[in-house]
Amino acid sequence: MIGEDPTPSSAFGVEAIAMTMRFGAFTALDNVELKVKPGSFHALLGENGAGKSTLVKCIMGYYRPTEGDVLIAERERAISNPKDAHALGLGMVYQHFTLVPAMTVAENLVLARDDVPAVVNWAREKQELEAFLSRMPFRVPLDAKVSDISAGERQKCEILKQLYLKRRFLILDEPTSVLTPGEADEVLGMLRKMVEAGELTILMITHKFREVMAFADEVTILRRGKLAGRGKVSELTPDDMARMMIGAEQLTVQPARTGEAGTVKLEVEKLVALDDAGGTAVHELSLTVRAGEIVGIAGVSGNGQRQLVEVLSGQREAESGAVRVSGAPYSATREEMRRHKMSLLPEEPLKNACVGGMSVADNIALREFDRAPFARGGWWLNKSAFRADATTKINRYKIKTRTPDTPISALSGGNVQRAVLARELGHDVEVLIAANPCFGLDFAAVAQIHAEIMAARNRGAAVLLVSEDLDELLELSDRLVVMFHGQLVYETRASDADLTEIGRHMAGH
């Protein structure tokens, strides 16, 4: 059946009918319907775990749905693997890049083809690529190495790759998560034009209402594997969409910002740190955070934020420079962390702050296990104290786990982060360092984490918040700084921050 008709040359629609996908006893998709009209820009909204990825993976042939059919250009098609989907003109652009960094853009494009000849006639390929690019609205430097071009250009390459492969229906999975607001608008704007010209149909997975409002024609909203709503974007408000996404769930109310900044708690002076490859990631960075203040660090990922946080967390040694907490030199030892009441909420908590194979109770006790009541005489583990403390915190922080003894790796991302939150914020905090604490979490978890961070600030903690989410930074920060190429390049009060100005500095202009 595949290959019977030539790949369509213009936009076509895709429909998923009565899609159900079960994994064992768990139903990831329950009788979901999705209709993407030909030549439209369709947004697929939903919280983490709502089934968005499962749905598109069923369409792309990565999963075989338990029930349901896929209609492509109004004809029922059996798509049993991604190759079938590609042959039908369906393409997918992932959140993370799939280009080979050490190769040039041209090489990456040619390499992606199914029919790469054993000997490539580069002169001819280049000519054809140039001809192809002249018809496209994007421009990318064909001879540049992928590792040398910016995130925005890489994302354009990913999209161009799909168009070069003659895919006319593109599925974009959170395509703007690694881009600055400016880059995101540029890329989506160009795609929008191609959709309007009738060359393309787009299905975009996202959680950013702003992008849905600005670029999408129609929206489908999923909640817990079920269709929660759909309609024309022009007839909906962000509030309507948010309600459909969350349902009746009660969100934690964030406390109001109270109190003024006090004395300097955390001082970073001329800090230099290297990345894993030995390049300078943090370049003579200086920064202070006062008690009762949230300092937000904005920046496109990969500008040294991670290495900065790693130095403050004891996961990386500084090359030079100094870190002081309450005036005393700080080198991230257990004793110092205790004395200064430091709390750390790193990004990807399962990778950075938890031991996946150990129980929820053990993970909650990581900071205190060598003291009473967890340790008798300082060395004998008191397992019942672990369990008792964990039970209290599981209830207080609404951690969904079967038992305190369940391995923490079996929990969902939000619940892992809640467990870390319980451990790190379950006691007095003087200094809090948080990095992308809400990345990939659902509304309820995000609201709870934001409330906890604000509460810690109000109690007088000095908070350093590193985030790739500008909305989060603007909402929580007192002061906002922009990090670019390992340095702080811009500072502003969050209350009078100018988004364009911040975006410009994030891009290094």
Added chain:
Amino acid sequence: MTSEAADPVDAAAIAPAADAGFLQRWGTEIEYILIPGAALVAALLVFGIFVALFGKNPLDLYWYMYYGAFGTWFSWQNTLSRAAPLILTALCTALPAQLGMVIIGGEGALLIGALAATSAALALQGMPPLVVQIAMVIAGMTGGGLWILLSGGLRQYRGVNETISSLLLVYIALAILNHLVEGAMRDPASLNKPSTREIGAANMIGTIPGTDVHWGLVFGLILAVASYILIFHTTFGFAARVAGGNIRAAKIVGLSVGKLILTVCFLAGACAGLAGMVEVAAVQGRTNANLAVGYGFTGILVAFLARQNPLAIIPVAILLGGINASGGLLQRRLGLPDASVFVLQGIIFISVLASDALYGRIGFLKGKS
């Protein structure tokens, strides 16, 4: 958004406890017994084919293996005597494994431990036997401990892979041993087989009353139980498991990972060093190249079969000790080369390592439809 692929697992984890059947609760534990057991059986079957190629009946083979290992009180004693050093050398791999380190140099620590214990005994000739024996234990454990500490230090301060360094240190240990027994420490009376002087019959640690099994077995049992307690019931073991499970998490809570690595390496080497001391003080009576019969290497196999659990090491060491013990009988009755039990050990090792891929993949143990 790829995280959604993990949803089935999440759902299982937060499912109400009422759904959790027997298999769901004990599935993991059953796996830990079933999978290594199946790997062992598979290895025996492959070895049966190997033996059949020599024109022998595999059923005879299995019978003689059983008989030579566990068939009589005599074979039991032989088995237990061989299990003793295996328990200790297995701990040399199992303890660092808690930290996520793969140390395979127990053989080297055993040899250095034996040398150190012999030296202590020779230096203290004339002292009361108990004093000499205690000194031998201390010297053997310290010698072995420092030997593996070298691997730990290389890893901690120079970033050298501990697996490779510990393995290469085995050859250095063997070279040192040969150098000393053929040179400075050589007993002039040992002509064919260069050896050190005897430590003296009075200083030998002897056997457990009523048996021919030497006290090394008791040392092994005590250290295996002590290791289990250290790892699972003390704050030190907890910290080690945290660092072994996720070094980034250990660092973010300020644990001193370097100290843990060095301490654990020392303790691991001390266990293997004690095995060397036992071989000298209970079996050989002196140090010579006879000590390098591969107890250190078989210990690696024991530790992996026991999934690095110190308590599980005890039965596995007895099993492997039995296989070793049956080698003589296989040679006499079936005319198989003495080394054929090492072929079996090799097959077991490969099949156990390969079976690792099966964990969590056995459908009926997941307790789900």
